[in-house]
Amino acid sequence: MRELPKELTLPSGLVPPSPPDPPATPKDAATVMLVRDTSAGLEVFLQRRVMGMAFAGGMTVFPGGGVDRRDADTSVAWHGPPPAWWAARFSCDDALARALVCAAVRETFEESGVLLAGPDATSVVADARPYAEARAQLVGRELSLAGFLAEAGLVLRADLLRPWSNWVTPVEETRRFDARFFLARLPEGQRADGDTTEAQDARWQRPADALDDWKSGRSGLLPPTWTTLAELEECESVTDAMTRERVITKLMPRVARDGDTLRIVLPGDPRYDTAATHLDARPGDQR
Template identity: 75%
Template sequence: MPTELVLPPGFVPEDPPDPPVTPRDSATVMLVRDAEAGIEVFLLRRVRGMAFAGGMTVFPGGSVDPRDADTSVAWHGPEPAWWGRRFGVDPALARALVCAAVRETFEESGVLLAGPDATGVVSDTRPYHEARRQLVERETSLAQFLADAGLVLRADLLRPWANWVTPEAERRRFDTRFFLAAVPDGQRADGATTEAAEAGWYRPTDALDDWKQGRRGLLPPTWTTLAELEECGSLADAMHRDRTITKLMPRVVRDGDVLRLLVNGEPGYDSAANHLDARPDDRLERR
């Protein structure tokens, strides 16, 4: 983690819950595309005042809905067992995570990773505007929407990327699986969601520069993922990377007047078991 990357004031409570809150399973999707200046990713700036990550720049995503586990979803691509092996979960949860990734992406960006069959992909999502609203309002499920529209979920359009768990010191915790997906030809990401104050396409380099200049707030998982995408020369490069998924469970430590995160394997991680009460190690003190 870079020296400048600290948690926003008030993001972590002074009195962490004891015992820690059980994290909710969730999915987030980095939508990417090729552009003249290089790979671009779709980002949302969350509305200020939201209970979690208000004002921060994020990728589309959200919590798993119980109905995401519906086994009647018409499915093409790697089976749930394959996704389960990649994320270290059972096939039932893996199915729900993939469905949540597709549903949340459609709800928050208007991009639909589905098609009429195993070889086709929706090129115009405007006919599904009402269905999108119904999904947001929980008036219908992803399985019902796809069945009514005669569509197949295209799991083969997604790639597993990472797994981050919110630190135990926080009151709202998520066990988030990160996916990568290319925007299908003809579709347009619009960010028309009440959860976002603005949305758009950015080169990872530009988004990180905005953060350095104080124009954009990034949580550590988003910062790290953008830095990883920055290393990808093209959409094809990103989509074909064979990544080993390690569950990253950051711990919070004090560094002077600010709070930082340490991730698995970093010096001081093991000694930070008590989180906010843990003393920074020598590496932090040298900063």
């Protein structure tokens, strides 16, 4: 695990002074890094979330969101590794694994307009814009992914996704997610857009450039996003990224106080086991 830089701190107000008691239960979620090859190297699709949103407002993120109960529908036409394969990678049961993959495909379509599905097991739609009405209905929860794919005669292409990582929001936060991160190549002919009410802008960037934007203060990154960008920076191409073997361990950061600054610490950091339960505690206070 790459060590987080000391400059990576939490935005003011993101974490309450005292954690909920009991802690909020994490909601299962899927996050997808869309990548493409360019003459300048691998690029990833990023969105800046609208300021004022309840979670990660103003931060630069990958498309993604919470699992909908209908994502577990077993009627979805499916091609690729079966749910049991995904369950083994993400250390969960088959039903949740199915829901996570479906959520990854649905959220990617809702938030970026990219559709990881095709007329059959060997093809992908070349242009997802004809499905704009269905996209709006999915966003409004008027339509389920299973219903959309069935009506459109499409097959979910699970083989276009790769498992990448698993991050759990710290217990100190009031809104928590158990987010599984996926990697996907932008299908040929399709385009990613920022046509979502959750993002104020969207762009393709080389991971190194996105990290430079964060370092210069032009964007904000949460630890999972920073870490993933740093990992993608090491990949020479989409194929390199898609074929890397990943051993996925559930990571739950903790929040530690450094003077008046709040930092995320990861397992292995000497501060991890001594992170204050109440963030208004100062170093040396009785816990």
